[in-house]
Each structure stands twice: as C-alpha cells, then as structure tokens.
C-alpha cells in the first residue's frame with residue numbers, strides 16, 4: 001500500500017509511542033487489569049483519539065486508512081489501548097454524523113479523554129440479535145425516562161457518558177430504536193462489577209442498569225427510530241478498526257517469535273535454523289501481510305465513498321481468525337515459555353480471541369459476506 005507523507009508521519013509517531021511507552025507497560029496492565037488513565041491523557045495530547053473528526057470540529061480530520069494504520073501500531077503496543085482508541089472513534093463518528101451543534105460540543109472533552117465514553121447495545125437477551133433489546137426510553141414531559149440494562153459494555157466501570165440504544169416504539173421493531181446520550185453519573189444509573197476477562201484485561205468491561213433515569217429533551221442523538229440504523233452504519237469503520245487491531249496483535253507476536261527463535265538454542269543451534277520453525281515464521285508473516293492488505297483495501301474503499309460492507313466484513317473476519325491462529329504459532333515458537341504468564345506471546349494469544357467475537361462475531365461477518373455476494377454478485 002502506498003502512503004502519503006502525512007500518513008507515514010502519523011504511522012511513525014504512533015509506532016514510536018507504542019514501542020517506547022505502551023509496549024513496556026502492557027504486561028503490568030494485563031496483570032493488574034488496570035485502566036491506564038494517565039496513558040490516555042498523553043495519547044489525547046498527541047491527537048490519537050478521534051482521528052477522523054474533522055478539523056472544523058476540533059479533530060485532526062484523518063481518513064480511514066490513517067485510522068487503520070494507527071490502530072495497528074497502537075495494538076502492536078497493547079490491544080486494550082487500541083481498543084480505547086477504536087471506541088472513541090466509533091462514538092465520535094456518530095456525533096460527527098448525527099449530533100446537533102450542542103451535542104458536538106461533547107467532542108472536545110471526549111477527544112481529550114476528560115469524558116470517557118461507552119457504546120451501549122448488548123443486553124442479556126440481545127447479543128448478536130440486537131432487535132431483542134428491552135431497554136426503553138418513554139416520553140416524560142419534554143424529555144425521556146430510561147429503564148433497562150446493558151451488559152459487557154466496554155468502559156462501563158469508568159465511563160462518564162453512555163451512548164445507549166433504547167426502544168422508543170415497542171411496535172416498530174428495528175425502526176423503533178433510538179440512541180440517547182446518558183450522563184452515567186445521573187440518578188438511577190448503576191454500574192455492575194468489572195468483569196474479569198480472558199484477554200485485553202486493561203479494558204474495563206461491565207454492566208449498566210438504568211432505573212427511571214431522567215433524560216432531557218436534547219438527549220436523543222439523531223432522529224427517533226433511526227438508532228439501530230445509526231449504530232449499524234458506523235460498524236464498517238468499526239470493523240476496519242478491530243481488523244487493524246487484530247493485525248497489530250499478530251505482528252507483535254511475529255516480532256517476538258522471530259527474536260526468540262534467533263536466540264533460543266537447542267541441539268547446539270538457534271531454533272530459527274530448523275525448517276520446522278522457519279515455516280511457522282513464514283506462515284505468520286504471509287498471513288499477517290494478507291490481513292493487513294485486506295484491512296487497508298477496505299479502509300480505502302470507505303475513503304473513496306464506495307460500498308465497503310463486504311470488504312470490511314472480509315477484513316474483520318480474516319484478520320480475527322488469522323490473529324488467533326498466528327498468535328498460537330507464536331506460542332508454539334516459544335515452546336513451554338510461550339505458555340507461561342509474563343511472556344508476551346501468552347498474553348497476545350489471549351488478547352487475540354475477542355477479535356473473533358466483538359463488533360459482530362465472525363459467524364455474522366460470514367453471513368454478511370454471503371448476503372452481499374448473493375445480493376450483488378460474486379464480482380461486486
């Protein structure tokens with residue numbers, strides 16, 4: 001992929017920051033399951049949040065390809081950190097596209113990480129099938145009253161603002177949902193305990209319960225009844241983000257495996273000299289490169305205003321599956337050490353798994369790919 005000078009500069013800045021600051025912290029953050037607030041303040045100062053927000057609204061106004069490249073580099077450092085960047089990108093894309101001028105004033109504190117955000121769709125009975133959500137927002141004077149609950153929400157234990165999908169019309173199916181911007185410190189909001197996860201353990205995930213939470217007349221984002229469509233419309237970009245994150249995890253695994261194979265000696269020579277190990281490394285490198293190109297091609301389609309849905313699902317599905325398989329190879333190159341806590345590849349393998357699950361599971365990506373093929377033809 002050919003990059004502009006600006007894209008290379010941004011990539012190099014993100015790469016340097018990941019190498020010097022993020023990667024050295026990653027093991028401790030994973031072990032302690034700690035939200036690195038101070039790190040996010042530093043990243044905000046470097047302009048690493050809200051990469052696609054236009055300059056007129058206080059962001060750097062970079063394209064999706066630049067976003068993909070930054071996500072990969074941050075994830076090479078530590079996937080939880082990239083995930084925070086991806087979350088802010090999703091929310092700020094919603095605000096840029098659908099927010100009123102007053103709501104867009106929230107972009108400044110969000111990009112500065114003064115206001116931490118949460119993207120709240122999933123409920124106990126509504127995971128893949130978002131149409132099953134039961135959270136409701138009912139008219140209450142000029143405003144709304146919110147009742148219900150969400151689970152497995154990234155940032156829920158620490159967030160200040162929730163972007164909450166709720167039913168505003170019980171009879172209208174997917175056209176009866178709307179998005180509300182909810183102050184998570186308001187009366188009636190309760191947070192569940194932090195979940196203890198397999199990987200990406202610095203990302204704080206938990207439940208939110210809403211009991212008669214009063215929302216003002218300006219709390220709704222965009223039009224009533226368009227919430228489902230709006231949430232789904234940012235998912236192409238979201239999938240590019242998660243696919244890039246998966247590539248970054250696998251790339252970190254490859255780097256660690258190459259280094260280890262060159263230094264670990266058995267039978268009197270470095271294990272890198274054995275063809276069995278070389279082929280593992282070669283397979284890792286070729287699949288990572290293939291995934292990277294798929295991601296960057298999907299990002300470029302979004303930037304050119306082309307229909308990118310199939311490309312984004314292919315990239316997300318391939319990159320997620322690839323990251324799980326190839327970080328397993330990285331563990332293999334390390335032998336027993338790869339299975340021991342404290343070795344980077346052990347964490348990378350755990351961090352990779354969720355990329356097959358969130359932002360639409362990889363079964364759902366396959367459904368989308370097949371649907372697009374059958375609707376538009378195999379060459380579209």
Ligand SMILES: Cc1cc2nc3c(=O)[nH]c(=O)nc-3n(C[C@H](O)[C@H](O)[C@H](O)COP(=O)(O)OP(=O)(O)OC[C@H]3O[C@@H](n4cnc5c(N)ncnc54)[C@H](O)[C@@H]3O)c2cc1C
Nearest residue numbers: 119120121122127128129152153154205357358359361363
């Ligand atoms: C760490 C983490 C962070 C998360 N962050 C957020 C967040 O910030 N905000 C948010 O709203 N949600 C979040 N989620 C929730 C996540 O989006 C859901 O877990 C995901 O959408 C899958 O839903 P589910 O877990 O209920 O699985 P289910 O929908 O119950 O699926 C179970 C299995 O069935 C398969 N399946 C379901 N339907 C079909 C079908 N039609 N065809 C084929 N297979 C199917 C699935 O692929 C899966 O393998 C997070 C989850 C985790 C674990």
